[in-house]
Amino acid sequence: MLKRKATKQLQDWKKTKNKKCLVVQGARQTGKTFIIRRFAEENYDEYIEINFKMTPSATEIFSGDLDVDGMVMALRFRFPDKKISPDKTLIFLDEIQECPEAITSLKFWADDNRYDVIVSGSLLGIDYKRSSSYPVGYVDYLKMHGLDFEEFLWGLGLSEDMIGSVRDYLLHKKAIPDAIHNQMMSYYRQYIAIGGMPEAVQVYVDSKNFIEVDRIQRDLLQGYQYDIAHYATAEEKVKAEKCYLSLSKQLLDKENHKFQYKEIEHGARAQKYYSSIEWLLSADIIQLSKAVSDIRYDLDDYAKSELFRAYTTDLSLLIAMKDYSLKQHLVENTLSGTTKGGFYECAIADALYKNGYTLYYYKNDTTKKELDFLIQKEGAVIPIEVKSGNTKATSLTSVIKNKPDISYGYKFVDGNLGISEDGIITLPLYMSAFI
Template sequence: MERKTLNELLKWKEKKNRKPLLLTGVRQCGKTYIIKEFGKKEFEDTAYFNFDGNTGLQSVFDFDFDVGRIVDELANVVYGDKIVPGRTLVVFDEIQDCPRAIQSLKYFCENMPELHVIAAGSLLGVALRKEGISFPVGKVDRVEMYPMSFEEFVIADGGEKYINGIKKMAFEREIPEMYTVPLEKYLKNYYIVGGMPEAVQTWVDTHDYKEVEEVQDRILKDYADDFGKHTISDTTTKVRLIWDAIPSQIARDNNKFIFSHVKQGARAKDLEDALEWIVNAGIAYKLNLVSTPELPLAGMADNTYFKVYMSDVGLLRRKSNVNYRTVLEGDASYIHFKGALTENYIMTQLKCMGVESYFWRTKADAEIDFITDYEGILLPIEVKSADNTKAKSLHLFCNRYHPRMAIKTSLKNVGDNMDGDTHIWSLPLYAIYKLKEYVIHEMGW
């Protein structure tokens, strides 16, 4: 299946001042697969080393950080063949299980820069926060990998012609029905299947929702099992409480994450470490509040007031026990959670695009679902799950802060209008992957 991460790896390979690459991402998002595909296409050999439970491999790094010795021992004893710079891709998988291998990346950068080294890890974000692990700051390049985006999902499921067709259209042109109808169906299927590669592959092979759900159940169980493997018992209990509370927290009217709703009487200081564990593992995302949207937004963010979303919309749907028929056919009692699912979808797509986002809310309950300062532009994004695009909060935001442009995303077709000084674009949910293109078009870059 086509993954945009492959393009990032190709750029890394050709960088003039290339460093060892650290590829991170949530478990089972396809890191190992894409690295091996990259090795097959771009190198004569791939020397693959997996540290998971492999104490013998880990011992190679115990003596010192002489990268010449390390490479010789890996080649002669473990790999069984020569490792040649320029011809061989060296892969250290599940590197979080070997702290000294993480430290060694500094010495590969300084003493053997001609060798292509990729290190990957699913729980690396968690491991790096443990005491005693020294991270090679400034000595590695980094790429974050996510579950498959909606665009990647459609292409994998045979809809590349729709993706390419929309890309060629003028920004102001309404999307014809020959595109909107199939893309809305793809969107519903993406809400059901999500972007975990194994679930997507199962869907592409079978188009059987039940088989997809078996895969999703297994992934959810694997995540839960990780809690016990990689945390102490007291923390495990707290992590499970947070994990199980995410769907209900997302579905609340005021979906600020409230620790006391996780466990009665619980305080933030009792559970915030458990939440950070889940976020560092890439399983969930935090969206912080910005009350005063001044640039840069990161400097205005309130880290104590936030929403929490899951890293995959399909897993959220399954974990929340929303039947796939409900997504396909709709139901009067599904309207509220449909909005929450749609917000989670937009959150995941912004992550895939590398767009850092926040949300805005006033004490009078006006709210913008997402705001970003992508490329230094203040951009509010209003999200609607259907084609009702009345947005009082967006009107208030635009009249108060005068952003040059804004986005309303829903099932409504492409369109635009002015609200005071702000050019508001209507962008369908299934075309949100064009967000950056609209910014570039608006700014004339």
């Protein structure tokens, strides 16, 4: 049973006085339903779960007046073995996008405040647009992703104090002992090959069987393609799928990782495909890193929306687009060239995204300066370069030297921790989980 950080967030929500309904968002198969069920079993006397896709007849509960007493009575008739007691029962509405009236009802549950209500759905953000009255101001949000590297380590059996000791090396800017560092790099390469989707991670933890992991990853990718076919408009279906499946070529097979429409099909243009990118973004199927024209706070003021890099929201989906043999190369560290650099860049993007950062990058063809990522933390810009080896970070050095408001930057490498006099903090790739 995998330990997830979302459990603590759910517990904090439960303790909140005058709590709102909780919307658990995220792409399919990130573990939303599982974590909510486990939380309900451990923290409530009873819980009621309605999956509107599995039992569409349950929409009748919300077809009349949406007063709470009326809805509770309808629930009692449907579930006669449940008491549905205030403060002791969790009501869990899954696949809620299939019942717009249930979305509307969240306002009334929140106003009443006697019952704890959690809702979820695979493409919640998109399908909320179908609701007759979206309950703005009456819901809180919890965003779930696949497992991050720290959660993956928990799954492998590493204790929090072991992981904390690794984090301490970052805090004190000290090199990690080789015995620990080499094992952490081994774990990290396993994580890149497996990704963070709970089902794939659980199978690996239980069996260490990469063939079975590969089968699950490909099933997950097919499921995402199904979501595109099922939820996208007729006009977007084919275009969105083509955009999505082009990501492995965009990120792993070429030096320039800027999203290029010509990689989707010959002669393709933004005018035809940009709406598909927006759809994939809204569906939590991709994340974007936008180019900026200048490296200064606030980066969003300098973002160029037409220039971006697109990443999958979990490494599982990217690896499933490629040949199975890549897993062995990743784990054994026998990759080289563009593919190796591309995977490491995607892994850092994955870590930053799961840590809640908005991603940007910088590239100036005139000055030849390029920074793989820019993030913002505590009102400051932090530049980042990713190296598949431990080569010089020329652009990073130049930016720190010439931008007085930027005091340091990170260089993530396939190597150990170190600090240079010019403000560059060199970190092992796996330390991206802790910044």
